[in-house]
Amino acid sequence: MSRGGRLRWVVLGVLGLYFLLPLVAMAEFSTRGTAGHRSLHAWKAIGADPDLIQAIVVSLELAVLTAVLMLVLLLPTMTWVNLRLPHLRRVIEFVCLLPLTIPAIVIVVGIAPIYAWVTYLVGDSPLTLTFVYVIIVLPYAYRALDAGLTAMDLGTLTEAARGLGASWWTVIWRIVVPNVRGAILSAALVSVAMVLGEFTISSLLDFQTIQVEINLLGKRDADISIAVSLAALLFAFVLLFALAFAGRRRREAVDDR
């Protein structure tokens, strides 16, 4: 093996350990029993805690709603801007990247009075967090969708479809969406991962999401809290692999046909 090859493996090994060690430590801690035995009581307790289950369900619902609302807002907007208002691209990019530069605590301070109105008008369901979550996932989702849209010849394909009689809705649904499927999956995945990991905003706005519940549990039952954290991380990993695998399978299927 060449020197460069060895160095590559060393870097990969160090990075792997860096990411893996905390996970192994979490697994070890969450399965500690009494008298040096291994026990799965913390993992079994996850299903027995109704508050925790409720928080997990809320977070999953929020993840799905955020991804869907983000796509419904962003994809047509970006398509339209790319096609018809290219001079506004920089403005849209700036607006979408703005949440990246504002700390979550500042967003909460600014948004708390607005949520008083949201609660008054829509109700106090934790699912109203979707609105603020769509804002915080914007920078990442924008980047993913932008990469997909610029990789395809959007202008020509759209004009070809329009010339054949397609409405704008048909253009987006039949031409844009299938050709930026990978970018949509990436944007959705990053949104789901961010929502499942978000703590500051939900905690300060006093909504019970999975991260808030993990924090509470950490003060009461540290081993259950760690088990839930690890489960959430593993869920995100599985989701990531599933989406990546689905994307590749689809591409290979297309190549084979």
Added chain:
Amino acid sequence: MTAETGVSVRMEDLRRVYGRTRALDGLTLDLAPGELVALLGPSGCGKTTALRALGGLERLDAGRVLVDGADVTDTPASRRDMGMVFQAYSLFPNMTARDNVAFGLRLRHVPAARRRTRADDLLDLVGLAPQAAQYPHQLSGGQQQRVAIARALAVEPRVLLLDEPLSALDAKVRAQLRDEIRRIQVEVGITTLFVTHDQEEALALADRVGVMNTGRLEQIGAPADVYARPATAFVADFVGLTNRVPGVAAGGTATVLGTEVPLIDGSDTGDVAVLVRPEALDVAADPEGGARVVAASFLGAVGRVQVRMPDDGLLIAQVPSGAVAGLAPGAPVRVTARAVPALAVAR
């Protein structure tokens, strides 16, 4: 496939300005039913803008577009009923060749079985029936453009718009597909506007060629007329090769290299530059001729010779390919003009 009846098209006084550039500056163009008109011109002359305006993809500042007598100026592209083929490959990457061709029919709610039959018929028409199930990335550039033509024709459009569909292809495929486009257009009988910067393509394909410059139509006519009787110096320069040979004009003719050449515009008098095609010049070896060969090249069917004249001017002449061998660089020659009509411009 039965021939469809073409419609007439009229573009009337079209105007479009981008900033300080006049892309269309009062363009008026008529297409007869079933006619193929090629718009020819250099980059930025407005030819693509004209085609896009006809297709509804470009907003106009002024002017009208009439199809079959009806004003469609404000009709959106999706309702103009025109088939378009673009310079860039425009097949939908997520669909097979057959699905691409059937796309427009699907939008018109044509039943699946009829869609498939029509798509297969059209793929057969463009010679790609065996590739029906392939995706665009599995097809060559020429094949993709043929599918694009089939897709444009599938919806039985009233007008076919071809925006430099051959320019991304290599020379051999381009020549092949050019002939095929003409065959299909004649077979289907559809009114067609073809935009290109390639004069050979325009002259070979079109019933009439329109030469555009700075947003205006300089000349429109049958290919042979535009070539043989250019209306302006721009047309003479842009369509084919042209020599500017000094001459003296009087009474509708000009004396050029000792020959009386009839002038296209007989009103010129005095010292002029006559625009003479290379094939209207003869070159013969002559020690007393006063001119010398600079270079001679063999082009297959014909040969081309560059000659330095006694006044230091450089002329290009076309000669039979068999004569090239006898015209070595430096050889003394005599150049004479043939008495074919030519355009005179101020010297």
